[in-house]
Amino acid sequence: MARFTILAGLLAMLIAGRAFAAAPRVVASIKPIHALVAGVMDGVGVPALLVEGSASPHSYALRPTAAKTLSEADVVFWIGPELETTLEKPLVSLSAKAHVIGLLRADGVKALRGVSAETVDGHIWLDVENARAMVTAIAETLSKADASHAQSYARNAADVKAKLAALDENLRVILAPAQSRPFIVFHDAYRYFTNRYGLNMLASVTINPDQPPGARHVAELKAIIARNTSICVFVEPQFQPKLMSIFHESANARVGVLDPEGSALPPGSALYTDLMQGIADNLVRCLSVP
Ligand SMILES: [Zn+2]
Numbered sequence: 694m695a696r697f698t699i700l701a702g703l704l705a706m707l708i709a710g711r712a713f714a715a716a717p718r719v720v721a722s723i724k725p726i727h728a729l730v731a732g733v734m735d736g737v738g739v740p741a742l743l744v745e746g747s748a749s750p751h752s753y754a755l756r757p758t759a760a761k762t763l764s765e766a767d768v769v770f771w772i773g774p775e776l777e778t779t780l781e782k783p784l785v786s787l788s789a790k791a792h793v794i795g796l797l798r799a800d801g802v803k804a805l806r807g808v809s810a811e812t813v814d815g816h817i818w819l820d821v822e823n824a825r826a827m828v829t830a831i832a833e834t835l836s837k838a839d840a841s842h843a844q845s846y847a848r849n850a851a852d853v854k855a856k857l858a859a860l861d862e863n864l865r866v867i868l869a870p871a872q873s874r875p876f877i878v879f880h881d882a883y884r885y886f887t888n889r890y891g892l893n894m895l896a897s898v899t900i901n902p903d904q905p906p907g908a909r910h911v912a913e914l915k916a917i918i919a920r921n922t923s924i925c926v927f928v929e930p931q932f933q934p935k936l937m938s939i940f941h942e943s944a945n946a947r948v949g950v951l952d953p954e955g956s957a958l959p960p961g962s963a964l965y966t967d968l969m970q971g972i973a974d975n976l977v978r979c980l981s982v983p
Pocket residue numbers: 751816880881882954
């Protein structure tokens with residue numbers, strides 16, 4: 694009987710503890726943001742991911758299951774309408790009952806201009822310093838929404854930032870020898886990365902990965918390749934348009950692969966480091982060939 698009472702007591706404590714410690718329902722829009730949120734929530738809960746698999750954040754279509762996940766969320770993190778254009782409508786209507794945080798406007802995030810003066814480049818996570826600022830904003834938002842885990846969020850955020858500092862230092866070291874080597878990227882996503890590490894990116898094939906470049910731009914790209922006796926052209930795993938074969942034919946150009954949105958990577962807290970390290974490793978692999 695005594696044993697039963699102790700067991701029942703333990704069970705009640707477990708249930709009560711669980712109810713008390715329930716994590717808020719958190720949703721992150723794209724994989725790199727999801728990774729940072731997952732890091733801050735480590736040991737507390739697991740955020741849901743909207744743009745799954747190899748779907749492109751630029752042309753994402755909200756499916757019914759994802760719409761349901763969104764409608765049940767307490768907190769949603771996304772970049773902003775500059776990147777996940779199709780999420781603007783559903784998130785504006787959701788913001789009446791949930792915390793919706795557009796990280797492009799978070800304190801400390803430095804946004805770069807897009808191709809034209811009035812646009813903003815939404816690929817903010819490709820600068821480690823922006824990732825640090827986003828981690829701060831994520832931890833502050835979660836602590837407000839869920840004060841019972843504020844200590845965990847603060848501790849995790851400090852851990853993630855320490856990892857980001859080590860990653861940044863590592864990338865700086867491995868990319869330094871490749872700084873002057875010219876290359877062309879597939880879509881206009883990399884300016885945060887190339888600015889931070891001082892790389893010699895000459896052009897991108899397309900601004901929007903879902904729109905092929907015009908004939909005039911293709912001619913410009915061919916001219917750039919012809920001027921450089923050794924150049925790398927980087928495709929992306931999810932976008933394999935036929936036009937890339939134009940560059941395969943050139944004797945000057947070598948072809949590499951970069952994955953700026955993590956489309957080929959499994960989601961989770963390790964994704965951010967894997968994504969950044971992957972870009973650096975693939976750049977170095979192609980650019981170090983003399
Ligand atoms: Zn992009």
